[in-house]
Amino acid sequence: MTADLTHIDTWLFDLDNTLYPEESGFMGQVEGRMTDFVARVTDLPRDQAYTLQKKYLAEHGLTLRGLMLNHGVDPADFHALFHDLSLELLAQDPDLVSALSQLPGRRFIFTNADDKHAERVLAHLGLADLFDDVFHxxxxxxxxxxxxxxxxxxLDAHGxxxxxxxxxxxxxxxxxPAYDLGMTTxxxxxxxxHSTAPFVNHRTTTLTPFLTGARLKEAV
Structure with a gap:
């Protein structure tokens, strides 16, 4: 069904596995380096390091947060792991670029990644100029x-x-939390x-068809 988004004038997007498909496999590379890092910091075997990595993700929303709290990890050291990752698995999608550019109002990135990672990925995807800010x-x-x-x-930073x-x-x-605040999710x-969560307003396998098919506020 066509989504009615005629009340929307601010567009907030996660970055990884949202502005490019999960099937790209890019996040698999990220996770692999993360597991190696956790193993190095904790001296755990790699399988146990992976289990701990996922435990911290579940408990804190971010593996890094658990590493900071429990192992004193410097976030700069952690983020540096990903700054030289190859981006060849990520392909530009001209239809997505077009769909995003036609959204009325402001557009923002809201990501648990750091600024350098976000900048690299957005530039590679040809999306860097489409967003008002990256909230990282x-x-x-x-x-x-x-x-x-x-x-x-x-919300406070950008009114x-x-x-x-x-x-x-x-x-x-x-x-x-976005739904609880009143956002359309x-x-x-x-x-x-397959989601049945009551706080999910709309569901789509891929982003581009959803955006191109949605009813939007008319430009003024």
Missing amino acids: IHSFGFTPKPDPVGFQRM LDPRATSFFEDSERNLQ VLVGPQAQ
Whole structure:
């Protein structure tokens, strides 16, 4: 069904596995380097390091947050892991560029990644000029999604009206605080259609067809 987004004038997007398809496999590279790092910091075998990595993700919304709290990890050291990752798995999507450029109002990135990673990925995808700002993990003081504090800091920083904001995200649980604040939530990805969460307003396997098919506010 066509989504009615005629009340939306602010567009908030997660970055990884949202502005490019999960099937690209890019996040698999990110996770692999993360597991190696956790193993090095903790001296755990790699399989146990992976388990701990996912435990911290579940408990804190971000593996890095758990590493900071429990192992004194410097976030700069952690983020440096990903700054030289090859981006060859990520392909530009001209239709997505067109769909994003036609959205009325302001557009923002809201990501648990750092600024350097976001800049690299957006530039590679040809999307860097389409967003008013990137609200990254440093911007919200390392209180990652789904912590409601991070969401409130995003709203306050840019004077956003949540009732006129739509948030696009591949992680279901990250949509809960957005919904609670009054945003229109859109779950993106291959598992989206299976979601029955009451805080998910719309579901789409891929982003571009959803945006091109939605009813939007007319430009004034």
